[in-house]
Amino acid sequence: MRHERGRSWLLLGLLWLAVACRGAGSLAVSSEPFAISTQPPDVSLQAPTSWPTVSTEPVATNTQVPGANLQPPGSTPTVSVEPLTISPQPPDANLQPPISIPLPTPAPLFLAAPPQWQALAALLPLPWTLRLDGAPETLLEAGEVDAALRPDASGTVVWQRPLALTIPFSLDWQEVTMERAQTLLADGHGLMLPLPWDEMPADRRALRVNGRSPANPAYPFQLSWSLHAAPGRTLDELAAALQAHLAPAPVVQLTAVGDLMLDRALGWQLRQGNLEYPFARVADLLQAADITIGNLESALGDVGEAAPKRYPFRAPPEAAPALALAGFDVLSLANNHAGDYGMEALLHGMELLRAVGIAPIGAGANAAEARAPFITSVNGLTLAFLAYVHVPVEALSHFDTASWTATAVSPGLAWADPEQIGADVTTVAPLVDLVIVSLHSGYEYVEAPSPPQMAAAQAAIDAGAHLVLGHHAHILQGIQFYKGGVIVYGLGNFAFEIDGPPETAILNVWLDANGVRELELIPVIIQFGGQPRLADPAEAGLIRQRVYYLSTLLPRQ
Numbered sequence: 001m002r003h004e005r006g007r008s009w010l011l012l013g014l015l016w017l018a019v020a021c022r023g024a025g026s027l028a029v030s031s032e033p034f035a036i037s038t039q040p041p042d043v044s045l046q047a048p049t050s051w052p053t054v055s056t057e058p059v060a061t062n063t064q065v066p067g068a069n070l071q072p073p074g075s076t077p078t079v080s081v082e083p084l085t086i087s088p089q090p091p092d093a094n095l096q097p098p099i100s101i102p103l104p105t106p107a108p109l110f111l112a113a114p115p116q117w118q119a120l121a122a123l124l125p126l127p128w129t130l131r132l133d134g135a136p137e138t139l140l141e142a143g144e145v146d147a148a149l150r151p152d153a154s155g156t157v158v159w160q161r162p163l164a165l166t167i168p169f170s171l172d173w174q175e176v177t178m179e180r181a182q183t184l185l186a187d188g189h190g191l192m193l194p195l196p197w198d199e200m201p202a203d204r205r206a207l208r209v210n211g212r213s214p215a216n217p218a219y220p221f222q223l224s225w226s227l228h229a230a231p232g233r234t235l236d237e238l239a240a241a242l243q244a245h246l247a248p249a250p251v252v253q254l255t256a257v258g259d260l261m262l263d264r265a266l267g268w269q270l271r272q273g274n275l276e277y278p279f280a281r282v283a284d285l286l287q288a289a290d291i292t293i294g295n296l297e298s299a300l301g302d303v304g305e306a307a308p309k310r311y312p313f314r315a316p317p318e319a320a321p322a323l324a325l326a327g328f329d330v331l332s333l334a335n336n337h338a339g340d341y342g343m344e345a346l347l348h349g350m351e352l353l354r355a356v357g358i359a360p361i362g363a364g365a366n367a368a369e370a371r372a373p374f375i376t377s378v379n380g381l382t383l384a385f386l387a388y389v390h391v392p393v394e395a396l397s398h399f400d401t402a403s404w405t406a407t408a409v410s411p412g413l414a415w416a417d418p419e420q421i422g423a424d425v426t427t428v429a430p431l432v433d434l435v436i437v438s439l440h441s442g443y444e445y446v447e448a449p450s451p452p453q454m455a456a457a458q459a460a461i462d463a464g465a466h467l468v469l470g471h472h473a474h475i476l477q478g479i480q481f482y483k484g485g486v487i488v489y490g491l492g493n494f495a496f497e498i499d500g501p502p503e504t505a506i507l508n509v510w511l512d513a514n515g516v517r518e519l520e521l522i523p524v525i526i527q528f529g530g531q532p533r534l535a536d537p538a539e540a541g542l543i544r545q546r547v548y549y550l551s552t553l554l555p556r557q
């Protein structure tokens with residue numbers, strides 16, 4: 001049902017776009033509450049006629065959960081039948097014949113709207129009737145209708161969407177000023193396409209306007225439709241009904257990072273009680289998301305013996321509350337270090353995470369547990385998380401991570417067998433809105449994804465996953481837009497004392513019921529000792545450009 005609604009608004013969006021491309025008419029930009037704008041408050045940009053007004057006013061009245069309210073026309077209401085009890089009464093000689101009192105029929109009220117709002121006919125509360133007309137305002141002025149729907153924010157706003165200034169994902173252009181954005185909208189630009197934010201495909205990004213993204217309620221460009229009433233007419237009930245039906249689709253902001261290795265210097269800090277230290281410089285970004293996920297690249301706790309491999313890692317028990325404090329909600333354990341202190345330590349670490357409210361994925365007491373999704377509801381959307389590992393045999397120690405694969409009767413990890421991933425995703429996809437797969441795979445320090453890594457990631461998308469979040473290579477890799485899904489092959493290290501390139505990133509992903517709407521890379525530098533900090537502007541440009549470039553090397557399918 002959400003998908004059907006998405007399509008109808010897509011048509012609406014395309015209609016605006018068509019009008020926009022013709023470049024006629026007026027697009028009013030009300031700039032008043034926007035502090036940084038240098039425009040006087042009453043400036044109007046001249047642009048397409050039937051574009052809704054772009055205003056800075058958010059809709060304040062909508063408290064409904066969107067998405068669940070649109071009934072398809074012609075759906076049959078459920079009738080609840082009360083059991084009928086007949087008690088035999090003796091005939092009563094004094095019974096008066098029933099008097100029939102006609103119920104008053106409310107006079108119909110008319111709402112005029114342009115033809116593209118035909119779908120409103122099924123949504124109007126009684127006694128409202130829809131009258132489609134190319135000039136609703138004229139009908140209202142002539143007294144022929146009781147209300148009119150207008151493409152602006154000057155009445156009671158019933159529909160509002162951010163208008164995103166979209167560019168190709170891999171174009172290194174991040175931000176414009178309000179003034180420049182107004183010029184771009186008025187004059188057009190070969191690489192910039194204005195689109196309602198909810199119609200933006202994942203392989204495009206929205207330019208920040210004075211630092212604000214369309215996800216920010218204070219984003220300055222909003223497409224709006226509002227109700228205008230005939231004199232003396234109140235529209236509260238109609239407005240409330242339309243606001244409920246026309247509310248924006250729910251969006252979840254997910255934040256993802258790569259390897260978290262809280263042994264070595266970071267582990268020492270934790271053991272001293274400095275729980276905030278590892279993420280002190282980035283925690284506000286991790287906490288700002290609706291849901292935050294990373295890869296815990298070590299054992300966790302204080303039990304077990306080190307496995308005979310080159311770099312056995314174990315984070316102290318204090319790492320669990322530190323990760324929760326930093327904002328993590330989900331952590332993958334399907335990697336080549338979660339079993340470094342044995343299977344008992346693996347299960348013990350999972351208990352420590354659960355005790356602080358973090359969901360471990362990709363590991364468990366048996367294969368079914370290791371492959372079980374973590375399912376959670378956020379902002380009215382249901383998300384399933386799965387995690388898998390597929391890494392080569394270690395060159396020097398000959399350690400094979402595949403030996404940690406959980407079986408029907410023994411604990412371990414979920415191995416990234418494409419067929420198995422496909423089966424797991426196929427099972428969970430119909431039960432949830434979104435499927436997100438964590439994949440620890442690839443060759444260390446190689447930017448190109450490995451063949452097994454690509455096969456596993458693509459199997460997940462082929463089976464219905466919307467997003468694959470990769471790591472293991474210790475460096476950033478490219479992003480592939482694949483069959484409607486998004487594969488982020490490598491997020492690199494994140495909090496990790498390691499002798500490797502310090503460049504990494506925080507990935508922000510906005511998801512709606514159709515999948516990934518927008519991706520944003522926030523460049524980060526891992527400092528000496530393993531603590532991540534935000535990159536400065538010069539560092540940030542190079543990090544983004546590298547990922548954009550690597551992404552252009554991956555074929556779009």
Ligand SMILES: [Zn+2]
Nearest residue numbers: 297335336472
């Ligand atoms: Zn790894």
